[in-house]
Amino acid sequence: MVFFFDKGLLGMGNILFFSGVTLTIGFKSSLQFFMKRQNFKGSISFGVGFFFLLIGWPIVGMILEAYGFIVLFSGFWPTLAVFLQKIPIMGWVLQQPYIRSVCSVC
Structure with missing residues (x-):
């Protein structure tokens, strides 16, 4: 630290x-x-x-x-969100309703 x-x-x-x-x-x-x-x-x-x-x-x-x-790099956040949704476990987590309500980009 x-x-x-x-x-x-x-x-x-x-x-x-x-x-x-x-x-x-x-x-x-x-x-x-x-x-x-x-x-x-x-x-x-x-x-x-x-x-x-x-x-x-x-x-x-x-x-x-x-x-x-x-x-x-604010223009890259939507691209990153789409990429993260295509990762097998991460995509499933990001598509959960409580996560989607917090993260409007996802």
């Missing part, structure tokens, strides 16, 4: 996240994704959160990064 808010480890995680996205979809596509007009709010929030991590404010940085991550 002590290392959870370590700025060095969090910084390395962010660098690995960006490099993973870049290696997965390519440099040009990742640059276009982060620079889209509709993704500016998420990109700026993620960048400011990374800055706060580097200057030593990990809690504020993680909150801003989490918000930026949710805003950036």
Whole structure:
């Protein structure tokens, strides 16, 4: 738990996240994704959160990064929900009435 808010480890995680996205979809596509007009709010929030991590404010940085991550990848949540419904046991659980009432995307 002590290392959870370590700025060095969090910084390395962010660098690995960006490099993973870049290696997965390519440099040009990742640059276009982060620079889209509709993704500016998420990109700026993620960048400011990374800055706060580097200057030593990990809690504020993680909150801003989490918000930026949710805003950036909000278009993928419906796709993820469809994918999870196709997994044998997980799909059955997600299709239960009490789960469907909580999760409107599923």
